[in-house]
Amino acid sequence: MLNVETNAEIGNRYDQWAEQVLAGEPISRENALEILRSPDEDVLALLAAGFRIRRKHFGKTVQLYFLMSAKSGLCPEDCHYCSQSKISTAPVPKHNILKRDDLMDAARMASERGAKTYCLVISARGPNEREMAAVETIVPEIKQKYGLDICACLGLLSREQADRLKACGVDRVNHNLNTSEDHYAEICTTHTYADRVQTLRHVRDAGMEMCSGGIIGMGEKHEDVVSMAFDLQELGVQSIPLNFLNAIEGTPMQGNADLSPQDCLRALAMFRFVNPTRELRISGGREIHLRSLQPLGLYVANSLFVGDYLTTKGQAPQADYDMIADLGFDITTKMGE
Incomplete structure (x- = not known):
């Protein structure tokens, strides 16, 4: 006779892992792999268990971020996923860093949209x-x-550049x-x-928070x-954006990203x-890959980009x-932990 787990047994397994995490004991790499390999019918039980962890640390709050492409295209790197890389043929805007009035207009829009954090991004190896x-x-x-x-998202940084960003008020x-x-x-x-x-x-050494x-x-x-x-956990990164590949035509990865909402x-x-x-x-590509299941993602995630991304439209x-x-x-206006 087949040994088929009941819904209660499935839920209990994920709840036990949540209890373990809530008690301060890290989940194992083996269990993390089990999560990624779990069947679609487990997803609701998995999210319910994950929500217990999210609720303890963030309640039912969501923080909004606003992304501003301050410099577009013109990048010498060959990141295969990126429409702004030197090897991309995607038709993206190309301009050097925007002038003050444009950056201030975007900051006003971020404030009006309820964002707490303004993300200033340039395409470059480094500034x-x-x-x-x-x-x-x-x-x-x-x-x-x-x-x-x-x-600030400015590419590779030296310690001296990081110190300067801290000194001018970058969080x-x-x-x-x-x-x-x-x-x-x-x-x-290329790097x-x-x-x-x-x-x-x-x-980190300059005293700023890490978003990665x-x-x-x-x-x-x-x-x-x-x-x-696990690398992000070991580095102590404070904020984690998870993107789902938008396989833009003209990049080496066009046609990739066979992801389901459950993935x-x-x-x-x-x-x-x-x-x-x-x-x-929940970051780039959520509208494409999560589609109508986007709300479920917020049972474990606690922040979103509001509006458009760097070269693609958002919801x-x-x-x-x-x-x-x-x-x-x-929606919260408190900086994430």
Whole structure:
């Protein structure tokens, strides 16, 4: 006779892992892999268990982020997923860092949309002196006028550059690991995984918070996703954006990302179990891959980008507000833990 688990037994297994995590005992890599390999019919039980962890640390709050592409295209790196890379033929805007008025207009829009954090992003290997000076000038003005937290995403940073960002008022720096160390050479050859880790260490040592996550759907194995989640945990990253590959035509990864909504939900749940106290953000590609199941992601994640991404459109802000309200959740203006 087949030994088929009942719904109660399935739920009990994930609840036991949640109890373990809530008691301060980390989940194992083996159990994290089990989450990614769990069947679709387990997803609701998995999310219910993950919600217990999310609720303890974040209640029913959702923090909104606003993304601003301050410099677009013109990047010398060959990141295979990126429409702004030197090897991409995707028709994206190409411009140097925007002027003050444009950056301030975007900050106003971020404030009006209920975002707490304004993400200032440039496409580059790392910032040049002109770009550093522009950021140092605009950040204090944005913070003074709109009270927004600032997350800067400027590419690879030296320790001296990280110190300058801290001094001008930047709260966080985003620099995604993107995938595992083992898989990294498959998605980029112009810099290494170690380069990215070093930038995060410079950010941490300068006294800023680290924002770092990744992208799933780039041909990686489940082991790669688990490895990335644990590397982020070991680095002590405070905020984790999880993207789902938008396989943009004109990039080497066009046609990739065979992800189901359940795949995305399993990944979000696994990241919550591995990083229980860290802000977890549903990021690029959610509209494409989660589709009508987007609300379920917020049972384990606790933040969203509101509006558009760097070179692709996002869901209309009102749809996000309605989704959050329908869940009975509240938009928070408190910086993530």
